[in-house]
Amino acid sequence: MSSVKTCEAIRRLMLLADSGELEAEDRQALAGHLDSCAPCRRIQDENRQLLALVRTHRGRTAPALSVAALEGKAKRRLLLFRVPMMVCAVAALFLALLGSGQRLLPLIGIEGPSAPARSALLDEWQFWMVSSLTPQNESTAATAFESEWNQRDFARHLLVLEGLLPDEEATVIDEEYPESTPGALPPITLRGCNTPALLRS
Amino acid sequence: MADRESTDAELLAAYRTGKKDALGELITRYERPLYAFILRMASPSDADDVYQETWVRAIRALGTFDDRKPLSWLFRIARNLVVDRSRRSHRWVPLESESGEDRWPSGRPGPAEQAAGTDLGVRIRQAVDELPRDQREVFLMRTEGDLSFKEIARLQQVSINTALARMQYALDKLRTKLKDTFEEETR
Numbered sequence: 001m002s003s004v005k006t007c008e009a010i011r012r013l014m015l016l017a018d019s020g021e022l023e024a025e026d027r028q029a030l031a032g033h034l035d036s037c038a039p040c041r042r043i044q045d046e047n048r049q050l051l052a053l054v055r056t057h058r059g060r061t062a063p064a065l066s067v068a069a070l071e072g073k074a075k076r077r078l079l080l081f082r083v084p085m086m087v088c089a090v091a092a093l094f095l096a097l098l099g100s101g102q103r104l105l106p107l108i109g110i111e112g113p114s115a116p117a118r119s120a121l122l123d124e125w126q127f128w129m130v131s132s133l134t135p136q137n138e139s140t141a142a143t144a145f146e147s148e149w150n151q152r153d154f155a156r157h158l159l160v161l162e163g164l165l166p167d168e169e170a171t172v173i174d175e176e177y178p179e180s181t182p183g184a185l186p187p188i189t190l191r192g193c194n195t196p197a198l199l200r201s
Numbered sequence: 202m203a204d205r206e207s208t209d210a211e212l213l214a215a216y217r218t219g220k221k222d223a224l225g226e227l228i229t230r231y232e233r234p235l236y237a238f239i240l241r242m243a244s245p246s247d248a249d250d251v252y253q254e255t256w257v258r259a260i261r262a263l264g265t266f267d268d269r270k271p272l273s274w275l276f277r278i279a280r281n282l283v284v285d286r287s288r289r290s291h292r293w294v295p296l297e298s299e300s301g302e303d304r305w306p307s308g309r310p311g312p313a314e315q316a317a318g319t320d321l322g323v324r325i326r327q328a329v330d331e332l333p334r335d336q337r338e339v340f341l342m343r344t345e346g347d348l349s350f351k352e353i354a355r356l357q358q359v360s361i362n363t364a365l366a367r368m369q370y371a372l373d374k375l376r377t378k379l380k381d382t383f384e385e386e387t388r
Contacts, residue, residue, distance in 0.1 A: 054329070067228070070253070
């Protein structure tokens, strides 16, 4: 900063000089400039007068504070913050124990929900939902139509995965007379959105 | 300066060991600069609350406070509180704003305050309040808190040159607005 000699730069040096942050070298540069520059000298004087004026005309005084009251308030805040945190921690611990407990159930001979089967079911359900979207063109409409017979099989497959229908009981339903098939579940009705748009029209 | 800093550190250490009076002394020591800063940065109705809240937060964080500049730390707490309040009241403005219009709610004196205060005091206060927020903040930290530009730059998270420029702009504006006033005063 010592090499800068413009009035603009000198005015910043004035500020640093007032705050005691000016290095010796810059102090010399500032003094040298002020000796020869009347406008900068005037600005320095005006700044000093201004700051003195502002400091002598302060606003109202601060309210009296009691250390005990401040400490009490700080402690109450700490409690208000800590209690919800502790409740959250207990809830998280409970959920973690519940999760690990479910995994331990089969080990102690209690059958818990079959997570892998449910997961597979969900995956397949998702696939089915996607594939049953209303086709947008003739080609996909034809594909959907051809695959319609699979949807009933798929419904049976879901029941098998859920454990509601053993594999060997996955009886083929007579499509002409579903009610007459002994031991058969009622056929799964397909929703309207499964019908290809072109066929509907 | 070094003596005063070590005394602050000693007071903080004494308070941590259970001496309540030490905190009382710190409060008294920083009452004037801290309150003057808050009074001009927050609205007059919020100033007392912000001042008290600043100390409550300071007490809560005293255990982890490791700084030899308590005032700089208190200014930072107060500044954050004023920003929070400003945001909550939906009057928040961008931090880097330089415009005089889009600043936080300032502590303009009401009619009662004007009647109570001196005319000159009111004029000074109005002139300071009309400064853009960033410039007002630098000006108050410097004049009320006697913080160095290095500290101010750190608090505002700007370069020291930016802090200096803001102070320079603030002084230019105040000189223009109050020139007649301080020339009369010094006659």
